[in-house]
Amino acid sequence: MPKKIVTTDTPVPSSQNSAGHTLSIYVNNKAGVLMRICQVFARRGFNIDSLVVSQGRDIRFSRMTIGISGDPEGLEQIIKQVNKLIDVIHCFEHTAADAVAKEMLLVKFLAEDGQQRTDALQIIEHFNGKTVDLTPTSMVALITGDSPKVDAAVGMLGQFDIIETVRTGKVVMARGEQPT
Numbered sequence: 001m002p003k004k005i006v007t008t009d010t011p012v013p014s015s016q017n018s019a020g021h022t023l024s025i026y027v028n029n030k031a032g033v034l035m036r037i038c039q040v041f042a043r044r045g046f047n048i049d050s051l052v053v054s055q056g057r058d059i060r061f062s063r064m065t066i067g068i069s070g071d072p073e074g075l076e077q078i079i080k081q082v083n084k085l086i087d088v089i090h091c092f093e094h095t096a097a098d099a100v101a102k103e104m105l106l107v108k109f110l111a112e113d114g115q116q117r118t119d120a121l122q123i124i125e126h127f128n129g130k131t132v133d134l135t136p137t138s139m140v141a142l143i144t145g146d147s148p149k150v151d152a153a154v155g156m157l158g159q160f161d162i163i164e165t166v167r168t169g170k171v172v173m174a175r176g177e178q179p180t
Helices: 033-043 072-084 114-126 147-157
Strands: 020-028 047-055 061-069 088-094 099-110 130-134 138-145 162-167 171-174
Touching (some): 020 033, 020 072, 020 099, 020 171, 033 047, 088 171, 114 130, 138 147, 147 162
Antiparallel strands (some): 020 061, 020 088, 099 138, 099 162, 099 171, 130 138
16 A cells, blocks of 8 residues: 655645735845845735845855735835845846746655656656656656746646645846846
8 A cells, every 4th residue: 555645835826926026136145134134024014935045156245036925015115125234235126027037846746657657757848847856656856937837837746646845936037138
């Protein structure tokens, strides 16, 4: 008898967040900067839905991409307050019209027989994904794209027993020559 996998993470499609905003924040790469930025959001009642931070090309700086939800009327004030912080170089809100936004998903699921593997591989191929790990009883798929595409992939792979999922949240880059 196959063992039942119990998972604690329940993927929630990011497209369900109708009041979502994506901010790109360029900061000095110093300890405590993220904490100070998060305090601004907390004080204004905004929830951080996703957070991606990485060192920039110049190691003195980092780029933060933060997905937030909350009252849209308070967003302009938050951007002004974040821009006033000492270690913040600049903070911008980005939309689909002015930026490219992508996410990454890793999903591990059971695929114990040949038919399940074939079905899973077809779904992964449909979403231009890759299989990054394969065992006799499970697979790990990597899928990248915009949030609705990642949500759809999670939905399609839901026919399998999903063990766990990990999503990066959005990363954004401004279109054209405009800085992110």
